[in-house]
Amino acid sequence: MSPSSESSSALVLRGGLVAGPERTVPADVLVIGAHVVAVAADLSGVRIPGVVVTEHDVRGRLVLPALVDQHSHPTGGGGGGGPHTQNLPILFEQYTSAGIGTVVGCLGHDTVVRTHEALLTRVRALRMQGLNGYLFTGEIGHPPGTLTGDIRRDLALFDEVRGVKAAVGEVGALRTVDQVQHLAGAVARGSRTGGKPPVLHLHLGADPRSVALVAAAVADGTVPASMVTVTHVNWNAEVLAGAAELAQAGVNVDVTACIAPAYFPGAVPPHRAVAQLLDQVPGAQQVTVTSDAGGSHPHGATLVPHRPVLLLDVLRRCLADRVAPAHLLAGVFAGHAARRLGLAGAGTLVPGARADIVVIDEHGQGPISMFLGGRLVVDGGTPTVTDPVGGAGHTGAEETVR
Ligand SMILES: [Zn+2]
Incomplete structure (x- = not known):
């Protein structure tokens, strides 16, 4: 004990x-x-x-409440630009010094070296130190890699697995409404067997057509909006506007702390994206923010790592700018994600x-x-x-x- x-x-x-x-x-x-x-x-x-x-x-x-970060790369993400772009794993104290008490890890662009087994193991290491660690199975590519060879088995057999990560608007990712609906069906069935709420966590590419694809999949009711999260909604103003509409339909829209105009031209600063969404989404229950820590961006000949503390920095800005009362921000930075993920007590x-x-x-x-x-x-x-x-x-x- x-x-x-x-x-x-x-x-x-x-x-x-x-x-x-x-x-x-x-x-x-x-x-x-x-x-x-x-x-x-x-x-x-x-x-x-x-x-x-x-x-x-x-x-x-x-x-x-300690922050709930439902998109992070504890094994280190990156790797999409060659072997030298593999980022380092994230340490326990890098999460805690950012105020993060619950983290959901996922794989990034590289799923050859960074496997689900490695992700689960890193999550378990963080758990042994006291952090509430979880993961999403699946990946950016489609059909997705998994722990057991099957999305439903991963969801049913591992308590740590709280949903499935997939992507739209990336090379090799989900391309059609039919594919999104098919994957959502597997998520719903596996989650039911595992006794947890279904969560389909979708990485959005910067092309606004990626939002349109999700909207089309949700529109006919085949994919319940309540099971869908779209992340990286602050790529640009157009994606953010599309995401705000999805939020009004019940989709969880997730702002990414490491997407900033300083290195992603056209990006909406995360604290401004939060302010805009809180303005446009009644009740704000659908709005969350995550770090996406474990990635990086190039700066000259080096890579600048995206650390968990970026999430805390967004919270600091939201408090400084009085974007919303503290209890509403507590929902945005902690409570809403915990509820969606079925993490009672977090x-x-x-x-x-x-x-x-x-x-x-x-x-x-x-x-x-x-x-x-x-x-x-x-x-x-x-x-x-x-x-x-x-x-x-x-x-x-x-x-x-x-
Ligand atoms: Zn990521």
Whole structure:
């Protein structure tokens, strides 16, 4: 049993502004073991027989559920430009210092060297350290590679597999409505057997016709909008506009933190894409943001890696620009994805939820602290738990220097 799952210790986060499911309120949060037990106005006098209660002062700080990143490449992505473009794996503390408590890994362009077996193994390594790690089977190419040779078997047999990644608008990807519908059918059937909600996670190419293909597949009702996510919607204004329409039909539209105009000309800055979608999609339940960490972009002769902290940077901008109240942003950065993926207890701060908690300045400035399953893993910007494969001297601290 890990320290975080023992119930002989308790923690009260005192005096923060807590982003709950419906509003952001001044409140204390009581954590026992790995779970949130109470969120209430004043928990200063809490005594629990046989349990040591420690207090953590978060006065004036925002208390959010840890981020749920449903598109990341923990094995390292890339590889689409030759052997020298294979990116390095992502370390535990690179996720936690970005405030990420739940990660769904997927494969990128290379699926020859980066296999599903390698992805599952890396996800399990992150799980052993306390992160909520999951993966999507499938891949950009069609027909997709899998763990077991069959989408349905992957979904039915592995709890870690929470859906299928596929793509439209890329070389070798899904091309026709019929193909999308056929794949969605396999996802629905495998997920039913596995006892999980069906999730078809579609990488969009930058060509607006890729959105049109998804819209056509959803339009006749064969593919329920509620099972579809389209990611990379901020490639450009046209794709984003098409995605906003899909969101109104019930599709999950996912903004990518690493798609930025500085290196992808025409891209919509992710915080602006979030603002636009929150404006256009009533209730915003369909809007999420992910890091896409593990990829990279060329800069001269080198590659600039896309790190998980890019996701936190988007949240910081959204808080600084007051794009939406904190509880709505908590949905966009955590709760909505957790709900779609069927991850009960993740992405929300209610009694019974996992104590995966980010403490951040309400305007998004300065260092964060993070609790993962009730355990302090980032303290004032410094990771207190580091990945055993990170090598001596690696602290991950550079991730949070601003
Ligand atoms: Zn990706």
